[in-house]
Amino acid sequence: MNMQTKSTPRENGGAGHAVVVGAGIIGAATALNLQRRGFEVTIIDALPPGEGASFGNAGIAARCAIVPVPVPGILKKLPAMLLDPMGPLSMDFLHVARNAKWFIDYLRHGRASEVERIAAELFKLTDGSIDEHLELARDTGGAPWVTESDYLYIYPKRSDFEAEAFAWDIRRRHGIEHVEVGQAELREMEPDLAANFTFAVRLPQHGFALDPAKLVKGLVETFQKRGGRLLQAKAQAFEFGAEGAHSLITEAGTIAFDRLVIAAGAWSTTLTKQLGARIPLISERGYHIQFRDSGIRQNHPMMVTSGKYVATPMADGLRLAGIVEFKPMSAPPDPRLTERLKRHARLLFPSAELENAETWMGHRPSLPDSLPVIGAVPGHPNVFLAFGHQHIGLSTGPRTGRLVAQLVAGEQVNEDLSAFRVDRF
Ligand SMILES: Cc1cc2nc3c(=O)[nH]c(=O)nc-3n(C[C@H](O)[C@H](O)[C@H](O)COP(=O)(O)OP(=O)(O)OC[C@H]3O[C@@H](n4cnc5c(N)ncnc54)[C@H](O)[C@@H]3O)c2cc1C
Numbered sequence: 087m088n089m090q091t092k093s094t095p096r097e098n099g100g101a102g103h104a105v106v107v108g109a110g111i112i113g114a115a116t117a118l119n120l121q122r123r124g125f126e127v128t129i130i131d132a133l134p135p136g137e138g139a140s141f142g143n144a145g146i147a148a149r150c151a152i153v154p155v156p157v158p159g160i161l162k163k164l165p166a167m168l169l170d171p172m173g174p175l176s177m178d179f180l181h182v183a184r185n186a187k188w189f190i191d192y193l194r195h196g197r198a199s200e201v202e203r204i205a206a207e208l209f210k211l212t213d214g215s216i217d218e219h220l221e222l223a224r225d226t227g228g229a230p231w232v233t234e235s236d237y238l239y240i241y242p243k244r245s246d247f248e249a250e251a252f253a254w255d256i257r258r259r260h261g262i263e264h265v266e267v268g269q270a271e272l273r274e275m276e277p278d279l280a281a282n283f284t285f286a287v288r289l290p291q292h293g294f295a296l297d298p299a300k301l302v303k304g305l306v307e308t309f310q311k312r313g314g315r316l317l318q319a320k321a322q323a324f325e326f327g328a329e330g331a332h333s334l335i336t337e338a339g340t341i342a343f344d345r346l347v348i349a350a351g352a353w354s355t356t357l358t359k360q361l362g363a364r365i366p367l368i369s370e371r372g373y374h375i376q377f378r379d380s381g382i383r384q385n386h387p388m389m390v391t392s393g394k395y396v397a398t399p400m401a402d403g404l405r406l407a408g409i410v411e412f413k414p415m416s417a418p419p420d421p422r423l424t425e426r427l428k429r430h431a432r433l434l435f436p437s438a439e440l441e442n443a444e445t446w447m448g449h450r451p452s453l454p455d456s457l458p459v460i461g462a463v464p465g466h467p468n469v470f471l472a473f474g475h476q477h478i479g480l481s482t483g484p485r486t487g488r489l490v491a492q493l494v495a496g497e498q499v500n501e502d503l504s505a506f507r508v509d510r511f
Contacts (some may be wrong), residue, residue, distance in 0.1 A: 101126075101495065102345060103126045103343055104125040105130060107131070107348050107349060107357065108131060108354075109130075109133075109316065110349065110351050112479060113350075114129070115305070117129050117309050119491030128341065129317070130321050134318065136301070142298070143407060145297075146237060147295070147481050149292055149481070151478045152209045153256055154204050174408055182412055188366050191366070192456075202256065205256045207506070215481045220232060222484040226304055231304060232301055239287045240272070240389070264288065267288050268284075275385060280435065317338060321335075330466035330468065332468075347470045348469065348471050349473055352415065354367060361466050362464075370411070371411040372408065373448075374406060376443065382435045409427065450477055450479075457505055458472070458482070459506055460490060461508045470493055472486055
């Protein structure tokens with residue numbers, strides 16, 4: 087099929103034909119925002135919408151998630167984390183050695199001044215996350231799948247919270263309000279929680295997706311109802327003219343575009359390297375296990391800091407999501423890591439029924455400075471990138487989609503986006 091039927095509404099007074107590669111939360115939010123600006127929009131994804139990282143995440147719209155993983159002292163903690171049979175980290179050392187430059191850069195960004203800078207940049211994307219979600223989903227099929235809620239960070243003891251003073255101080259200075267919750271109040275809030283969690287902090291102005299995949303599918307369904315096209319095909323290469331790339335070659339034919347957005351998550355660089363952009367993207371693999379009939383009551387989503395995973399009361403059951411595994415993208419999932427999450431579930435909710443479980447592994451798209459790329463590709467002014475949202479793409483998707491659509495439409499953007507520049511590496 088040759089799809090070079092470039093109907094260019096620009097010729098008819100419209101904004102032009104915009105193609106978005108990737109139907110995850112970033113691509114879906116971008117496409118809806120472009121559509122609102124008068125573009126004729128085609129989304130291309132090799133899979134049905136919301137089947138990448140956006141399928142299985144913990145679903146938190148986390149305004150608070152501005153402190154990156156590498157922080158001062160991380161290097162010293164690495165060996166213990168790796169040896170801990172309940173730890174949050176797993177590494178294939180050959181893979182790490184092959185990507186040594188990425189890892190050295192990643193750890194280098196863990197010094198205090200860099201963490202401060204990164205947090206300030208990430209806050210531009212996370213602030214107002216739940217409001218942005220509600221606004222994006224309003225009047226769409228995504229609306230039933232997103233809800234406001236307080237978010238809890240739970241700890242065995244108050245001293246465990248105090249040990250994270252560095253991160254909480256950064257959050258506090260960005261105006262991220264947190265309320266301390268003592269043992270008795272925590273019992274009241276979460277009666278099924280194990281008794282050895284005696285302290286928590288409660289974060290207002292948060293929320294979560296009751297089913298992140300259905301949220302994305304609902305957004306894309308409405309995009310289609312509003313006249314958007316969804317093409318299920320793999321984007322493979324480009325056709326170039328004097329002014330740069332103008333058409334995308336896909337398994338289903340060639341598609342001409344006026345503007346292109348690459349929002350293909352952890353797979354994005356297979357396309358961007360053909361444009362001469364050097365972007366050090368890797369996958370931080372993550373896992374979930376979801377229990378359909380756990381029988382427990384969970385009133386709030388929780389970050390369980392002792393295991394560095396999140397427990398979310400999804401529409402279809404209790405989901406524990408977490409683990410960072412550095413391994414090639416093509417390697418099969420490691421069942422020992424979902425087993426680890428299952429053991430955590432037992433410690434978190436001792437009375438839970440854990441038989442009916444589904445497991446999942448997905449790819450967080452991660453750059454060494456923990457910031458995404460958002461902007462035009464040098465030499466290809468009509469091609470824009472929106473990927474690399476690592477652990478917080480669900481939180482930052484709606485804002486990113488709006489910012490990218492503004493850039494694509496040539497509108498004035500009030501935020502300084504220079505930290506997300508494509509050519510910063
Ligand atoms: C265990 C875990 C828990 C998480 N928890 C949270 C959380 O609570 N809150 C939060 O904010 N974030 C969380 N995240 C991170 C979040 O899931 C990601 O940052 C986010 O989903 C990335 O979205 P995306 O649209 O960039 O990528 P994806 O959802 O991966 O979408 C990319 C899409 O591009 C398509 N694609 C790729 N290449 C091509 C091609 N060549 N042609 C056509 N299509 C292509 C893929 O099929 C895919 O559908 C978590 C991640 C994991 C793994």
